[in-house]
Amino acid sequence: MTKITSLADLKKLKADLKSKIELREKSDSPEGRIQVKVAMATCGIAAGAKVIMEYMLEELDKRGVDAIVSQTGCLGYCFAEPTVEVVIPGNEPVVFGYVDSKKANEIIEKYIKNGELLDGIIPVNYQKID
């Protein structure tokens, strides 16, 4: 990985980055992309959510999956942290609990890539209003 130390360095790499990103992103609208949301409240962070988020970012990139990784607040599943919510366009959101790197790997390989459901899904009994 190229090392940079300033904004000027960053500017120099712009063209290179742009071509990399264009190769990967097939869809412009966020609704058309897979969303991976890591719960990042005190409970999640204390249970290792930062490590899981970094794992997700790195592995999705490595495996060429076009997804947006973001963070959410506490969903109320503090007992099952770290939790990860995955939204595949056209499907209901699914929340996975007790996510470690092994589980995160399964989420990517089985659920995101193949649509297979896994153990460890937290039943969600609410509908998002927004």
Add this chain to the structure above:
Amino acid sequence: MAGKSGKSMKDISLHILDLAQNCLTAGATIVTILLEECLQDNIFQVSIADNGKGIAADVLPRVADPYFTTRKTRKVGMGLPLLKQNAEATGGTFQISSEVGVGTRICAVFQHNHFDRPPLGDIAGVVVLLVGANPEIRFVYTHRTQTGNYTFDTAEVQEALDGLPLNDYNVMQLLKGMIKANINALKSQ
């Protein structure tokens, strides 16, 4: 990475990640993080300020009470009490001020050389995660030591990147490297 697989609030950067989440929940669009290290005065100070919705005056004195939470909005919980406890364990202080409709400011002071002061941890990683996960929010992170300052500002980076997404993994890795190099340069001077 803190301790065993990065679990629990063992370092200051994880507290910052946690506090920033409060700012986002409060609807902030600008989050300012300031870290000041002064070996001469033996101070390690963390301040975080936002322009979110603020905390009502009657609620404010209770936010550092672990048994108090606003539940519905999940604005507070264990996060602030843990930070307060960690700061006070080093003989430091914890302060919070807020105004409804204006924003909230939190300041935790640790004794720099105290045995119980948590290490800073992976602050570059935390800043980049926050920026990448919330590209629409402006984060301004300043690290100040006796030898100088380093400031990372989402707005400046966005300008330099000219429309490239901040939530791309390659971009995030570059930014992380940039922050790390600058903080290391501050420390080695």
